[in-house]
Amino acid sequence: MLILEDEEEEAVCTCVPNHESENEACAEEENYEAEVAGSSGSDSEHQYDESIQSGDEVDRFRRKRKADDSPSTGDGVVKKPFSETGVESCRNNMQQNNPPDLRHWLNKFVQWSPAERKVAIDSLIVRCAPDQVRHMMQAIEPLFQRDFISLLPRELALTVLGYLEPVDLFRAAQTCRYWRFLTDDKLLWKEKCRRKGIGPMRKRPSSMPDTACSWKAAYMRHHVIENNWRFKRSAETAKFLKGHDDHVITCLQFYGNKILSGSDDTTLKVWSANTGRCLLTLVGHTGGVWSSQMVGRIVISGSTDRTLRVWDAYTGACLKTLTGHTSTVRCMRLYKDRVVSGSRDATLRVWSVSEGKCLRVLVGHLAAVRCVQYDGRLVVSGAYDYYVKVWNPETAECLHTLASHTNRIYSLQFDGVHVISGSLDTSIKVWDVETGALKHTLNGHRSLISGMELRSNILVSGNADSTVKVWDINTGQCLHTLSGSNKHQSAVTSLQSNSRFVITSSDDGTVKLWDLKTGEFIRNLVTLGSGGSGGVVWRIRASPTKLVCAVGSRNGTEETKLMVLDFDVPGACLKCED
Structure with missing residues (x-):
């Protein structure tokens, strides 16, 4: 747990020993005397001997330590005074118990070279009794307990x-x-x-x-x-956002502290994640909404009515209607003033958002385009014809056709260097976008690859077989399989990851939290009472502090709604993340 160090209680420094024992005090004093004795040759020997007899050097040492440990004004720092009891006791012991030849022995010791002193010390230790060696240890140990910081x-x-x-x-x-x-x-x-x-x-x-x-x-x-x-048990204080009646919520996005939801009821809604209030209802499509994206104050949506619409997210006004596709607009990707859409008519179109017109038509797929990625430089698309294609959106040229899958493509990830494709053939493939070469085939799932998310070199994939896997795309190695006794009991419907966690949702009505680095199950964030009997979590999206879940059912056992869980610090400013 977090240690809050800003408490008012004063802490006593434990870095410098308190020298309550006489042996520790003597060790400090003897160390200082040894430094003085070895620093100034023959002239210091007489001064050192005099200090032993008179105790002046001990007093100087004590005054030095007292000055060092007295309140300082350098950084506004106050230090605790050094204990004097041990030093006084050590001085008395030295004056009372000096051997008669100590002076001669010390004079001889300081005349030797450093190498000779080490030999003398080794010889002395060999001749000491165990209790005398123990005394040496007690004297030496405090010397290494200085507050060097x-x-x-x-x-x-x-x-x-x-x-x-x-x-x-x-x-x-x-x-x-x-x-x-x-x-x-x-x-x-x-x-x-x-x-x-x-x-x-x-x-x-x-x-x-x-x-x-x-x-x-x-x-x-x-x-x-x-x-x-x-x-935190956030499910107990969750906000429930209702507005799409009993229809399916088909697309979901977080943008700041706003939530965008699209439904097959033909509408989109913009919500406040802080208050749970519906800010806008975007009405205009005549068919169900199957794809949407919000950036800034612009919302783009694609529908079964074969059009894309551009909306103002602040006023709800429909700014443009983009027509040209001859079937459902199934996927899209917005980048600055360009949006690329993929349709069941087997084509992709590149649009200018500000001008509201089609700039390019990308023709080459032989079946419905299911997923698309666009980074402003290249377009990558996956389709039901088993192919992944890489396009130049400025010339409409197909640069590569990535052919290796043996069934429909359902999901794509693209980081500018790698293309990752997931298919109904149960495999995931990693491609080099510049050369079109296949780098890795990731095998291990047993059913449809229902969703993927790529961050740096870590790929998280969800599957209709109820398992989630974590991969390193550089090596093609499976790092973790998120399964075990706590795994989902039905198909994984959605997932999201960050540098610490993986969040997954399922047809079984649960949302689970996993540790990304270890693959360990942490806990259930959501457990629907109707889970297992029809209750479904269709989509999840998360911000650093909140989680929104699109909840419903296929048989009327669970009301359609958005469920918002808050993990922020109490008292956080609600405007800071808008």
Whole structure:
């Protein structure tokens, strides 16, 4: 759990030993005396001997330590005073128990070379009794328990602390005030956030403790949100958004704190994820909506009425109607002012959104186009003719036809370098987009590849066989199979992943959370009461703090609705993510 170090209780520094035992105090003092004795040759020998007899050097050592540990104004840091009891006791012992030849022995020792001193020390240890060796250990050990962080320049200290994990930094902040001052450094936490992909936090949630470092607060919020995904019972406080009657919700998207849903009832709706209120109903299609996308204030939708429509997401006005396809618009991909649509008429079309006209028609597939990807440079399409094609959208030229599947293509992923295709033939294939070469065939599923998501080199695939798999596309290796006793009991309908979790939904009426790195089942986020008897979770989409599920049934046992679960920190600003 997150350690909140911003409590008012003062922490006592435990880095410097408190020297309550006389042996530890003597060890500190003897170490200092050895440094003095070995630093200035024959002239120091007389001074050293005098200090042994008079105790002046011990007093100087004590004053030095007291000054070092006294309140400092350098960084506003107050340190605890050093205990004097052990030093006084050690001085008394030295004055009372000095052997008669100690002075001569020490004078002889300091005249030897470093190598000779090591031989002498080895010989001394061999001749010591066990209790004397134990005394040496007790005297030496405290010398290695110095607070070296406080002795380093601030830049070096921060470099050292930068290697610690954040949870260790939270613990280090409780050590002493100076460590707490260092662990609140802005650049230190900014780097931790960068590694996790955490952006700046514009406003601190009211439930979080105040901290001078906004980057540290952002990391703390991120940590709490992650724990909420793992443990918080959010289904009990979920919001239910109703508006598509008993129809199927066919497409779903999160954009900021807005939700876009499309249905076979011919409408689209824009919702507020914070309040659950329906902001807009987009009416105009005369057939069911099967594809949609929102970017900024633009919404694009494709329908069984063979058209695409361009909407203003703020006013709900239909800005353009794009006509030209001769059958259902099954898929689309929007990039800046261009949208590429795929249809059951076996063609793809490239449109200008602002002009509302068709720029190119991509002809080559022999059956319905089921999925399309577009990155502004290349178009990749998959169809029921078993082929994947790569196109130049500026010239309408087909650059590659990727032929290896033996059944319909149902899903595609494209990162600009790799094309990943999933098919009814149960295989997933990884292609090089520049050469069209097949790099890997990922086998392991036993049914239709119903959905995929690619992040960096990690691919997550869902299947009608109720299993989910995690792959490394660089090696073609299956890293995890998300199954076992907690696996779905029916086909996987939708999935989403990020750097930590995989979220999956199923015909069995459940939404499950898995650990991406280990493949372990974490928990059920949603369990419908009608699951197993008709209740279905059709689609899921997630933002960093929320999950929306499109719920319904095929036999009337479950009302059609959107279910929104919130995992954010209480008191977070609702406007920050709009």
